[in-house]
Amino acid sequence: MATYFDPKAWSPLRAVDLGMDLGKRLFDQSWLDQWTAFTTAWLDPVVDFGAGTVTALMPDVLMTLLSEGILSQFGGQEVNATFLGHDMRATLHTLKVRRRGAHFQSKIVVTGLHWNEHPIEELTVIAHGVRLIPGAPTKIRSAQLDLRGVIGIDALTHWINTWQPDWQLTPAPGGMVLAQHRRRRLRALATAEVIDNVLTITLHRANWWGIRMPRRAVRLQPIPLTDLPNYARITRAQRVGDYVHFEADLPGLTGSFELAQIRDAIVAGTTLIVF
Incomplete structure (x- = not known):
């Protein structure tokens, strides 16, 4: 049976309620000794007799130490990180890992995320087929990531405006979007939807120099969302x-991290974790 290593409940509110017992258990000398021993065996399994048996359990142990340590130290706090070359800042609420067959599945919930300075209100990431590969640095691979999130309409239109040169989009009442052409005196009220990673804009009213124009006279080309990080595809947006x-x-995707650096960040409570 698959079991989660994180001792907190799935709720972000309960995940932030860390508890004194867990904190003492993670940061006393025995936990540090365990971390040092397992890190050594992970990076250099030849030093231990019977290393084949030991290293078979290494991914489970390291996943446990990482998830419990990071959440216990940073849960409910703002964390600055560099992930695959992108700067991130967010408040961490949930970090859970469980074994699924030969690999792992992880779930992360953050709020107040700034991804390369683009704000996202809330984001949940579930990584499937996660594997740890020994080495210095240690590599981590995932087969697929599923994302579910909430973004403000102002932030989204600002982000979209950086992708296309012709129209300036701003939110309008009634669920509409006001589209103003950057070079012509065209203004249009429209609704927008995302279908198969393409933003489609449907006109409801348009005018040129204040003169009402038929909708067929003004066309807004669909906007491919091709500038999302790491080839992300939006499957639904409402x-x-x-x-x-x-x-x-x-x-x-594949990333890497230094075990010693992560350990030092957990123990010291620093706010920079680099993956």
Whole structure:
């Protein structure tokens, strides 16, 4: 049976309630000794007799130490990180890992995320087929990432405006979007939707120099969302008031990290974790 290593409940609110017992258990000398021993065996299994038996359990142990340590030290706090070359800043609520067959599945929930300075209100990431590969640095691979999040409509239109040169988009009442041409005196009220990673804009009213124009006279070309990080694809996006709820997926990716650096960040409580 698959079991989660993280001792907290799935709820982000309960995940932030860390508890004194867990903190003492993680940061007393025995935990540090375990971390040092397992890190040594992971990076240099030849030093231990019977290393084949020991290293068979290494991924489970390291995943446990990483998830418990990171969440216990940084849960409910703002964390600065560099992930695959992108600067991130967010408040961590949930970090859970469980074994699924030969690999792992992880779940991360953050709020107040700034991804390369683009704000996202809330983001949940589930990584499938996660593997740890020994070495210095240690590599981590995932087969697929599923994302579910909430972004403000102001932030989203600002982000979209950086992708295309012709139209300036701003939110409008009633779930509409006001599109103003950057070079012509064209203004249009429209609704937008994302289908198969393409933003499609449907005109409802348009005018030129204040003169009402037929909708067929003004065309807004679909905008491919090709500038998303790491070839992410948006599978669904729905506007709810001033926010847009979206779902996306990313193909498999590979990152790396230094175990000693992560350990030092957990023990010292520093706010920089580099993957």
